[in-house]
Amino acid sequence: MTLILSIETAVSVCSVALHNDDGLVGLMELRQENIHAQKLMPLIKDLLGQVGVGSGALDAVAVSEGPGSYTGLRIGVSTAKGIAFAHQLPLIAVGTLDALAHQVVDMVEPESFIVPLIDARRMEVYSKVFDGKLQEIEPITPVIVDEKSYAAYLESGRVYCCGDAVGKVAEVIDHPNARFLKVYNSAASVGDLALKKFRQKDFVDLAYFEPNYLKEFRVLKSKKNPLAL
Template sequence: MALILSIETATKVCSVAVHQEGTLLGINEIHLDNVHSQKIMGLISTLLEQLGVESEKLDAIAVSSGPGSYTGLRIGVSVAKGLAYALDIPLIGVPTLEALASQVIPFCEKSDHIIPMIDARRMEVYAIVSDYNGSVLEKAAPVVLESNPYISYLEKSLVYFLGDGAEKAKEVLSHQNARFLPNLNSSKTIGNIAYQKFLESEFEDLAYFEPNYLKEFRVQTSKKNPFLT
């Protein structure tokens, strides 16, 4: 009986959920920036207490593996690895954008496409392209939205855009076949995918698992004072 704790911290959403056999038992999440390190352990302990689940009863820990915020991913993965190690249970990494795309699958037609987006600052997003069933057609990559990079998909089918990067893409991606959804990242869909990975024993190596940042983290120097970052 698979009891899985899932963690999502790749964006401003700090979210934790518990699934049993792929069925959601409970979820705790907040939508605030720069609070993940302060709130995540409290969210986890509160959720487990509310559900009457002892941590020792968990069968696996799942975590959003990126891309996304460097700091958010680092926090989520560190907590997930720490719990998996302490409890001696498997760690499951779930691609962030694939989990986000899966939210749309239930109402897609066979010709539709899904493009989940995570804000990467300025006019850049992290995105994938998937078909109606969630199969990835274009792998996760940084995309600059200076012109419409998805016009070929929009001209032949409905395209669902979602995630915190989709809002700023509306003007550039304007098209009669574009559909912009308010859906954001959530541990709920991390847990759904994690259960399938659990059944197939797709576990991560605790010693070597790292988030998929896509781009190297760069410390920006203050223009006013070069000694400040």
């Protein structure tokens, strides 16, 4: 039976899941900032132990490919690649926003819209727009949110927003068709989509795959004079 390990570290959640042909068989996750480097491998070890399998029993490794936190994505992808390389397993990349939208498709009307959102600091978000059947309408886009954001969709039907940026988006978008769901990233939905990709043999090149950071990572230098007291 197929067994896939899935990893989600694109945002503050550190989440790992195991899926077989019947669906989700195990999930462990922590929602805390800046813990991926310390907690990801112990979570994987604990999850495999809970289910009673070793890493050698895996058939594939899946990872949330972004967009999201530079550090979180780097840790998740490097860990997934390391496990896949060590056990000669295929690597499956799942869009972070696709996995997020997948969680709410059963909660919405077919004629509505789904907008998964990831916080990109200040009033900027990474978003994507799907219809109520999870067909992509608008690709991944960085959006500076204001009261007019997603107006065309809001005028056409209900718009269901989900993800870690819903709080700040809800503060500026006031429309009767706007719905803000407390649904967040999880390796459970990464694994759901990864299972479909595994059956289609939709794998990425282990040697050359890189996360979708969407924006170039920049280190901001302090303007303070280091010699000043």
